[in-house]
Each structure stands twice: as C-alpha cells, then as structure tokens.
Amino acid sequence: xxxxxxxxxxxLAEKTYLPQIIGGLKITFKRMLRPWVTLEYxxxxxxxxxxxxxxxxxxxxxxxxxxxxxxxxxxxxCPPKAIRITPGKIQNPAQAHxxxxxxxxxxxxxxCIYCGLCQEVCPEEAIVLQKVFSLxxxxxxxxxxxxxxxxELGGTLPDNIxxxxxxxxxxxxxxxxxx
Amino acid sequence: MLLTDNMWLQxxxxxxxxxxxxxxxxxxxGYTVLxxxxxxxxxxxxxxxNRASIPFIVAIPVIGRFLQRIGFFQLIADGAKFLFKEEPxxxxxxxxxxxxAPMLALIPPxxxxxxxxxxxxxxxxxxxxxxxxxxxxxxxxVLAIGSLxxxxxxxxxxxxxxKFSYMGAIRxxxxxxxxxxAMGLAVLPVVIWAAMPGTTGGLNMMxxxxxxxxxxxxxxxxxxxLVFLVALFAETGRLPFDMVESExxxxxxxxxxxxxxxxxLFYFAEYINLVxxxxxxxxxxxxxxxxxxxxxxPWPENFFGSVCTVxxxxxxxxxxxxxxxxxxxxxxxxxxxxxxRIGWGMLVPLAVVNLIAYALxxxxxxxxxx
Numbered sequence: 001x002x003x004x005x006x007x008x009x010x011x012l013a014e015k016t017y018l019p020q021i022i023g024g025l026k027i028t029f030k031r032m033l034r035p036w037v038t039l040e041y042x043x044x045x046x047x048x049x050x051x052x053x054x055x056x057x058x059x060x061x062x063x064x065x066x067x068x069x070x071x072x073x074x075x076x077x078c079p080p081k082a083i084r085i086t087p088g089k090i091q092n093p094a095q096a097h098x099x100x101x102x103x104x105x106x107x108x109x110x111x112c113i114y115c116g117l118c119q120e121v122c123p124e125e126a127i128v129l130q131k132v133f134s135l136x137x138x139x140x141x142x143x144x145x146x147x148x149x150x151x152e153l154g155g156t157l158p159d160n161i162x163x164x165x166x167x168x169x170x171x172x173x174x175x176x177x178x179x
Numbered sequence: 180m181l182l183t184d185n186m187w188l189q190x191x192x193x194x195x196x197x198x199x200x201x202x203x204x205x206x207x208x209g210y211t212v213l214x215x216x217x218x219x220x221x222x223x224x225x226x227x228x229n230r231a232s233i234p235f236i237v238a239i240p241v242i243g244r245f246l247q248r249i250g251f252f253q254l255i256a257d258g259a260k261f262l263f264k265e266e267p268x269x270x271x272x273x274x275x276x277x278x279x280a281p282m283l284a285l286i287p288p289x290x291x292x293x294x295x296x297x298x299x300x301x302x303x304x305x306x307x308x309x310x311x312x313x314x315x316x317x318x319x320x321v322l323a324i325g326s327l328x329x330x331x332x333x334x335x336x337x338x339x340x341x342k343f344s345y346m347g348a349i350r351x352x353x354x355x356x357x358x359x360x361a362m363g364l365a366v367l368p369v370v371i372w373a374a375m376p377g378t379t380g381g382l383n384m385m386x387x388x389x390x391x392x393x394x395x396x397x398x399x400x401x402x403x404x405l406v407f408l409v410a411l412f413a414e415t416g417r418l419p420f421d422m423v424e425s426e427x428x429x430x431x432x433x434x435x436x437x438x439x440x441x442x443x444l445f446y447f448a449e450y451i452n453l454v455x456x457x458x459x460x461x462x463x464x465x466x467x468x469x470x471x472x473x474x475x476x477p478w479p480e481n482f483f484g485s486v487c488t489v490x491x492x493x494x495x496x497x498x499x500x501x502x503x504x505x506x507x508x509x510x511x512x513x514x515x516x517x518x519x520r521i522g523w524g525m526l527v528p529l530a531v532v533n534l535i536a537y538a539l540x541x542x543x544x545x546x547x548x549x
Contacts (some may be wrong), residue, residue, distance in 0.1 A: 021506075021509070021510065024509040024510060025505060025506070025509050027509070028222045028505060028508055028509045029505070031221075031222050031223070031224060032218075032221045032222055034224055035224070036224050036225050036226050037224045037225065038224070038225040038226065040226065040229075
C-alpha cells in the first residue's frame with residue numbers, strides 16, 4: 001500500500017519563501033564573523049595526533065644498535081609491496097651467528113599507503129611510522145628510500161628491553177656463579 | 180557635459196570622461212571577482228586568496244603586507260592567467276560565431292554603463308547628472324540593451340555545438356524572457372512616480388533619482404522592489420537562478436567549450452552585469468545618491484558636494500554588490516521548473532497587481548497630498 005506523506009500546512013509567510021531566505025542570510029552572516037578554521041599551511045603546521053601514521057622509517061635503539069633483524073615480515077605483510085629487504089650478516093661478530101641484519105632495506109614511498117601494518121607486525125619494533133607527511137622530490141628515484149635514508153629519517157627510539165645487554169649480563173652472572 | 184564651445188575640445192573632453200568612467204567601472208567589476216572569492220571564503224570560515232604578490236610592492240612596510248592579505252594582486256594574477264593560457268578551439272564549433280559570442284556578451288553591459296548616472300554636479304545654477312550620456316529614455320535603454328547580453332550566451336551555446344552548452348543557452352533564453360517581463364512591470368510604478376505632473380521624462384534616470392529625494396522607492400513601493408530584485412538576480416544569472424551554467428547538470432553552460440581569454444570575457448561580462456545590476460537597483464529603489472530616507476540631501480552645491488554624491492552612490496552600490504555575493508553563498512540553486520513557476524506564476528501576477536494598485540494610488544497622492 002502506498003504510504004501517504006502528510007505535508008505540513010504552510011503559512012502564507014512560509015509560502016513566499018522569504019522568511020527562510022532571511023534566516024539563511026542570518027546564518028551565513030554569523031559565519032562570516034567567526035574565526036577561520038583553516039590553516040595557512042606552509043607557515044602554520046597541523047597539530048598531529050600521537051598515533052599519526054606518516055612515513056615508515058627504521059630506528060636504532062639508544063646504544064645505536066640497529067634493531068631490524070631482517071625477518072622480512074614487514075615485506076611480507078606490506079599490502080602495496082613497497083618494502084624490499086635483502087638480508088645480510090650482522091656486523092658485530094658476537095651476535096653474527098644469532099641474528100641477521102638487513103644488508104639493504106628499501107621502502108618505495110611512491111607505493112606506500114601509510115597503513116602501518118609494517119609497524120604492527122614488526123617483532124623488534126624496528127620499523128616505526130613517523131609524523132612526516134610531506135615527502136616530495138623531482139625524481140622518482142629519490143622517493144625510494146634506502147637504508148641510510150630510512151635511518152636518517154627514523155633516528156633513535158629508546159628501547160626498554162635491550163635484549164643483548166640483558167643477555168650479556170645473564171652470561172656474566174652465569175660465569176660468576178660457576179666460579 | 181557642455182563645458183566649452185569648441186566642438187573638438189568638447190569631443191576630446193567627452194572621450195576622456197567616458198574612458199575614465201569605463202575604466203573605473205571595469206576596475207570595480209574586476210575587483211568584484213575578488214570580492215566574490217573573499218566573501219565566499221569568509222562565509223566558509225577561511226581566509227581566501229591572500230598569497231599573490233608583487234615583490235617590490237609587498238616590501239612596503241605595512242601597506243604592502245595588507246594589500247597581499249586582502250588579495251589585491253590576485254586580479255593581476257587571474258588576468259595574466261587568462262591571457263597566457265593555451266587556447267584550444269574545439270574543431271566541432273562554428274568558428275565565426277564561436278569567436279563572436281564572447282564579444283556580444285561583453286559589449287551590451289558596457290553600453291549600458293554609458294547611461295547610468297553616478298552623481299550630480301552643479302553648473303550655472305542647474306543640477307546635472309554625472310553620466311556619460313544623459314538620455315531621456317535612460318531606463319528603457321538599460322532594459323533594452325542590457326538584455327541583449329543574452330545573445331552572447333545563446334550564440335556561444337549554439338556555436339559550441341555541444342549539448343550542454345546548447346541546453347544552457349536555451350535555459351538562458353527562457354529565463355531571460357520570463358524575468359524580463361516581471362522586471363519591466365515592476366519598474367513601471369517607479370516610472371509613473373518619477374513622471375510627476377509638471378515634469379518631463381519619467382524614464383530619465385536623473386528624474387527617477389530626484390523623485391526619491393526623501394522617500395526611497397524601496398520604502399513606499401516594497402513589492403515592486405522585491406519583484407525587481409528577484410528578477411535582477413535572474414537576469415544577472417546569480418546563484419539562486421544560475422540555471423544557465425548550473426555546473427552540476429550542464430558542466431558550465433554556454434561557456435563550456437571556451438577557454439583562456441574568451442572564457443575570461445564571458446566571466447567578466449557576468450561581473451559587469453552584477454555591478455550594473457547593483458547600480459540600477461540603487462538608482463531605482465535605494466534613492467541613488469540621496470542621503471538617507473526622510474533626510475534631505477545635505478550635500479553642498481559645489482565640487483565637494485559632487486564628490487559626496489559620487490562616493491555615497493558608490494557605497495550604496497557596493498552594499499548591493501555585497502548583498503548579491505552574500506545571497507549567492509546562502510541559497511542553493513532552484514530547479515529549472517521552479518524557476519519558471521516562480522517567474523510566471525508568482526512574479527508576473529504580483530507585478531501586474533502591484534502596477535494596477537500603484538497606477539491608482541499615485542494619481543490620488545499627486546492630487547490630494549501635494
């Protein structure tokens with residue numbers, strides 16, 4: 001059955017449409033007196049939230065050790081396949097047989113969609129999304145970040161665990177106890 | 180303005196005067212484009228164009244920065260953009276009419292400028308209007324020539340050989356015909372009032388303004404003012420009635436296929452029309468250069484007084500321009516059938532009733548109250 005929509009009875013003033021226009025004019029005039037809501041971008045920068053997802057970068061811990069162990073999970077999870085890792089040997093001979101380090105690490109920022117899955121999946125907290133949102137260049141090649149550039153953008157992220165230092169302490173303690 | 184007996188000197192003076200007036204009105208029209216962008220951005224709570232600058236002018240301490248912030252140089256940037264853009268002419272157009280149309284759009288409004296008075300001056304004890312041409316059929320000329328600007332749109336729409344342009348052109352024609360009628364009928368009571376017994380020339384713009392010395396037409400003929408204002412919105416194609424280039428359904432109407440400077444001409448014609456429309460409403464209903472309603476004009480009868488009249492008239496016109504812009508960013512566009520219904524079903528009958536009423540009232544007022 002068709003539904004009958006009750007139309008409200010309009011008064012004569014409402015039928016002329018003029019009171020509504022005057023109401024609209026009032027609203028727009030009040031808007032004109034309000035402060036601006038836009039930022040004048042290059043001079044004023046937006047306040048980014050803490051969990052903002054900008055460019056992904058690699059980070060070191062406070063001792064300058066590179067955290068990435070080149071497990072390639074980020075490469076695997078990356079939806080647009082922006083990450084390429086070439087695993088290599090770790091420089092420090094004491095750890096060389098335990099873990100790996102990336103020999104080359106590339107993030108193609110022309111492909112990256114800033115989803116943050118790489119950060120989420122990383123077991124070592126080595127890849128972190130920074131607040132950098134304005135990446136631009138005159139060449140495409142410059143937007144494929146290599147390892148050096150990634151560390152340059154990433155800097156240091158202090159680490160509470162410091163697993164190698166702990167292991168060293170444990171080893172020392174074990175040595176002491178056997179003596 | 181007859182100042183000398185020497186015909187050639189007089190001709191030169193007239194030409195200079197006309198050039199200055201045209202230049203000033205073109206400048207106002209140009210800056211109306213900027214005003215539109217600024218008002219739009221203020222209503223949308225943003226600063227608007229404020230970056231364009233000319234280095235050595237912006238270097239002037241306070242003024243340069245101020246001019247940059249209000250977007251003073253934006254007009255130059257826009258104009259230069261229109262001049263230097265690549266100008267592709269689609270192959271499917273009718274070339275001759277395609278080129279002719281933007282000119283036809285711009286020329287009529289410029290002609291109309293010549294009969295609009297914008298102040299008075301006192302010479303040999305007589306009050307004379309400051310206008311390029313003070314003709315007795317002033318208002319008739321404005322209505323007749325002003326609506327010729329339509330040919331630009333219609334011809335452009337047809338010559339573009341594109342269905343959207345063509346539909347825009349048809350809408351422009353239909354809309355202009357519908358609202359021209361209401362506009363003419365709304366103006367008639369004003370003319371009757373201006374043609375007081377014992378005077379000549381009710382159609383003369385000067386006599387229309389003088390007839391509202393203390394009592395503005397907007398106060399004592401509000402219905403005529405309303406109908407005229409709505410019709411003016413439709414004639415200038417301003418927003419609640421911009422059926423001609425309703426970008427949601429017609430891309431950009433007749434100017435769809437135009438680019439670079441030809442589009443610039445269409446665009447500019449639209450804003451000259453807006454300025455002329457505002458000036459016309461000020462002259463017909465807001466008392467022209469008369470001071471305030473119920474207050475006799477306090478201008479001294481000398482050069483300073485003339486300047487006062489021009490400034491006061493310009494201020495009123497700017498107020499009207501602001502009203503036009505303000506309205507544009509307030510109302511959404513009407514549907515095409517609604518536009519036709521408002522025009523034929525409401526405005527024309529209202530204007531006819533209004534005309535009959537005032538045709539009866541005005542003789543009575545003339546007879547018993549004067």
